Amino acid sequence: MNIMEDTGQTAGSIDLEDPSTRRKAQLTKALGHPVRLAILKLLGERDTCFCGDFTEVLPLAQSTVSQHLKVLKESGLITGTNQGVRTCYCLDPNGIQELHQTLVSLIGMFDTSNLSDCC
Amino acid sequence: MNIMEDTGQTAGSIDLEDPSTRRKAQLTKALGHPVRLAILKLLGERDTCFCGDFTEVLPLAQSTVSQHLKVLKESGLITGTNQGVRTCYCLDPNGIQELHQTLVSLIGMFDTSNLSDCC
DNA sequence: TATATTGATCGGTGTTTTACGATGAATAGA
DNA sequence: TCTATTCATCGTAAAACACCGATCAATATA
Numbered sequence: 001m002n003i004m005e006d007t008g009q010t011a012g013s014i015d016l017e018d019p020s021t022r023r024k025a026q027l028t029k030a031l032g033h034p035v036r037l038a039i040l041k042l043l044g045e046r047d048t049c050f051c052g053d054f055t056e057v058l059p060l061a062q063s064t065v066s067q068h069l070k071v072l073k074e075s076g077l078i079t080g081t082n083q084g085v086r087t088c089y090c091l092d093p094n095g096i097q098e099l100h101q102t103l104v105s106l107i108g109m110f111d112t113s114n115l116s117d118c119c
Numbered sequence: 120m121n122i123m124e125d126t127g128q129t130a131g132s133i134d135l136e137d138p139s140t141r142r143k144a145q146l147t148k149a150l151g152h153p154v155r156l157a158i159l160k161l162l163g164e165r166d167t168c169f170c171g172d173f174t175e176v177l178p179l180a181q182s183t184v185s186q187h188l189k190v191l192k193e194s195g196l197i198t199g200t201n202q203g204v205r206t207c208y209c210l211d212p213n214g215i216q217e218l219h220q221t222l223v224s225l226i227g228m229f230d231t232s233n234l235s236d237c238c
Numbered sequence: 239t240a241t242a243t244t245g246a247t248c249g250g251t252g253t254t255t256t257a258c259g260a261t262g263a264a265t266a267g268a
Numbered sequence: 269t270c271t272a273t274t275c276a277t278c279g280t281a282a283a284a285c286a287c288c289g290a291t292c293a294a295t296a297t298a
Contacts (some may be wrong), residue, residue, distance in 0.1 A: 027154045028150040034141050067255090081238045085274050103222045106218075110218060179288090203295060238251080
């Protein structure tokens, strides 16, 4: 075991820079906060869109909500387009599609059928 | 809109303390790091189990790996049982089941079929 | 008994995250 | 033009995170 030729890696044989894994981590990390989950849920329900809509229903300062929106935007899960003085936030179909694939892939990764024979 | 009776909330009408949402966030947050995704993948593949197995293939210090294992354990996704001087880590069927439900629920939350008519 | 090995934990460092209030730019409406 | 309104961003503080080396307890093994 541990047959290792020189791979150029500093140590170990798993590439933590692998873009696919990093992307999966970025997407799940973006989901990993109650506020962001709440925002995404509201966006999915379709009757909210503007930053003010979120601050109205979330017990947080406007600046805080704005920062969470920024995280979601940077992860590619939502878009933010200026509409006059306001910004309309929407689920980004591309990011959501990617998220969908990621979630499906994760589900496949932990196939619950073949567990429970460890330790 | 914004019909609000006194709910005891400090502000807004969304309860960020909602256990279900918090749990979803905890689980996705646990997935939100390349190292933890790698560890879970290895555990799913079933030929690794001990902390040393992970440090062998990950370009990280043993203490760092141990800490990631701790996060995964605290999230309920893995178990760690002492076997003599070593600890055998395994996917926790209960946690994985819960994760499965969470992922399915998230997929349902962002139904890709009815997007793209925003902004 | 003495020595390895295993891995948990401690302490420290640097970075990131979360939160807030304040401010400022852009626009809409009076 | 003056005044809201909207929300992005800045500055800041506290907490959490990611990483490391060092150490320690527990157990194997010699």
